[in-house]
Amino acid sequence: MSRYLLRRLVTLTITLFGIMVMTFFISLVIPLDPLAALAGPQAPQETVERLRTLYGFDQPLYVQFGRYVARLARGDLGVSFQTSRPVFQDILKFFPATLELATFAILVGVALGIPLGVLSAVYRNSLLDQFCRLLSLIGVSTPVFWLGLVLLLIFYFKLGWLPEPGRLNIMLLEPPRITGVLLFDSAVARDWEVFGSALAHLVLPASVLGLVGMAGIARITRSSMLEVLSQEYVKTARIKGLGEFLVITRHALRNALVPTVTVVGLTYGGLLEGSVLTETIFSWPGLGRYMANAFLTLDLNTIVGGTILVAFTFCVVNLLVDLLYAFLNPKITYTES
Amino acid sequence: MAHLRRWPAWALVAAYPVYASLGPSRAALHLDHFEQPGEKRFISIPTEAGVTDDLLLDVQGLKVEFPTLRGTIHALQGVTFQLHRRETLGLAGETGCGKSVTALAILRLISPPGRISQGRILFEGRDLLAASEAEMRGLRGSQISMILQEPRMALNPVIRVGEQVAETLLVHNRTLSRRAAKDRAVEMLATLGIPDPQQMARRHPHELSGGMAQRVMIAMMLVTRPKLLIADEPTSALDVTIQAQILELIKALKREINTAVLLITHDLGVMAETCDRVAVMYAGIVVEQGSVKTVLKRPRHPYTQGLLRTIPNDMPPDQPLFSIRGQVPSLLQPPTGCAFAPRCDRAMPECAQTVPPRYALEPDHHVACFLYRGGTANRHDAKSAR
């Protein structure tokens, strides 16, 4: 098992290197001369040339790449053009908000998705099953940004049940920052008004992301349960005289959840991309919105830095999911290739 | 009634469940008198009059159908046989003749859309098809068990084998403590010849060899000392040497626990070695039933005769191997007469028109063939004949 882990870490490092190459390539291709932007539109050509030598843009590509990697290794991701702050600092600032959103969304997804999937499989082809499948289908087919707008329209603008886009009521002050996760920080500071407001603001965006995630989870739970229910050991459990409920929960579900867990993990990683769209709609001050703006304004440093971070997180999440799968499924021994 | 309000009475009432779960289980102390909770729930179903005490399982005219895309498959078309206490009955036949379906039907585990459309299954005189689902659950695992062909697929891959064996005990005896059930499970594993049973109990099924896994499955199904053990091709997935061991094991356990065994197999050799009586199946019906010696030495039904001829025993090496001409009929269109008639060289005109009833040649030799019309027809078959 540890040999497998070692191999995966080596692969991870290679992949990380590949990610850096890729983002370097992207940064080259971007149709914007960062130096011209830096120097300003009025600057004469020789200023730009001097900047070029100063920043080393006249060096051959591999030298540039080497310096790029060295910079990254130091953790220096450059300064964002938008915010004029170091990118790394910006990322640290915005990351907790996205983490909070993604975690809640996954909780919604799992709490709704798994029971739906199980019921769907057990009562296969019944009306309940058809309804659940339709619901998951709609969830998987809905454009996230559209769903967000529609739910915002209904629940905020028309019904007024849920608060405005944003993380917190603008009249309220944020509690002293410990982790950046509002719910945690406000609970620690016992500021219940802020806690309540933060929770209320979380409901809509987390539901939007969660509903899409729930659909995927319900589907995999259903198909995995169907597969498991046709296995011999389920028959054995019935032969032993176990009631249907125990057969499903103790024998079938434990096996069916193994692929589901991996999908949940992957969805969690995938929420990173969903958050780009959702945060834009709900003015959520998180990484997604930050990145979306960066892409639109071609803020080079942010694009590069943010993409690397996102890719890296995604890889790590995938690795963790694989390890979790190996742990849950005693049949898989990763010592064999 | 004032005395009921006194706390000592309530304390005693509350203490009973605690005592029951902590106290030594009756099973651990009196191994031979293991309580069968399923028995108690059976009082509601009336007993058939005139049934011999020795008859454990009496299947009469069992019909099972499976609706599919292309029509209804008539898997069983009137299966009739009898199994007595403490005997081993072999259910023999080719693949697809309905042996496994019969086993599942006895346990009432035919999954929808398949259904048992007709017939009676009398277990100790009570019709299982009239029992409620709760009653069946009480039976399954405690009075009637089944072991399956592929042991490593039939065991839950994520649960340790010791727990799986103990589970059968715990399901049927609520008063048994987990510790006691575990101990009993380990004992059972030892009885089955598994070395170092304590260690083995902590393993997962995929870590065991085929033979070990089969022993575990047998342990799991016999730990409650059922009256009937159905063995569905228990050795087909194992090597020949292990096969012999497992069969010996089943024989030994059968003697010790006084279980009856319904051994389903397509291997005539296995049948000859382990069974007392045999029922031969073809295309969803039992064509011949009798003691092993009678059926194997003096087979009467043309199918049985053909089957025995296919065994290449004393044939000279240059002779072609014998096979019965024709093919097994499709179960989608049940034939109007005898299912074997198209392939039978002694078929008579009426064979294609009417299903032959079971004729009794000797007290314990029944054949479903018009050639033996002299024997007494079994009344149950007369009722279920189309």
Added chain:
Amino acid sequence: MITESAPPALDLTEARRRRAEARWRYLEDTYVLWRRNRLMVLGTAIILGLILIAALAPLLATHNPYEQILNDRLFGPSATHCFGTDSLGRDIFSRVVYGARVTLTIALLVAAISTPLGMLIGIVAGYLGGVLDEILMRLADVFLAFPRLILAIAFAAALGPGVENAIIAIAIAHWPSYARLARAETLNVKNNDYIQAMRVLGAGKARIMAGHILPLTLSSIIVRMSLDMGTIILTAAGLGFLGLGAQPPMPEWGLMVSDGRQFLVDQWWVSTLPGLAILVVVMGFNLLGDGIRDVLDPRQRQA
């Protein structure tokens, strides 16, 4: 007694007849399965509808989708404008109808680029193995290390705005999963007796890969592709929404949703209706994909 019978001589016509019968039964079963699965019928209907609408757009649209009538801005759904008008006075219904063409074009082009590319790389990597396999798979892994939308956005941003660039960007984000799938299938069948027989007969590598392995991988690729179509359309719409894909005045549905965002409260139809179109179309593709998967799945055929 039963007489012995010699095994029947090989009857070619009988064998051919039986094989044809089996094929016919396969097709029959496929049709029955298709018909029984109401959802799949619905999916097929939706996609056929989409294709029809795209093809007959000039006939179905009530107005010119690019024509701006500034006097008629932000009208609600009415008799003349059944979906209302947007902020520039353009008829939304016509734009949605023409948008079908855009959506279909994007989806087909992305599939046409990423699927063959992915299959090529996957089959070559799987069959030839060795260092080439490692390199190609590492390359695919790097691409797969990014969430697909982020990668598409990154390349769309890098290449510049516009539908063509969006198509290339999405294709770049999608080919690795086909490559992986093709490689896995290739590895499965590489050592089949059938393929080995071809090798013994002297077939060259290219011939085996193209002629024999490719058809064997086709069914899972097709299933994956039909399931992916929905995601491709959602990604394209997402890019449009963010302003990185189709550019105004093109009637792309995601772009239309974004346009209507500022008018959401009072003129809900500008954003809601194009988004509904996306939902319906993606649902259709998903239904179709599910259906294709069910039909090709051998287990379903038995019950």
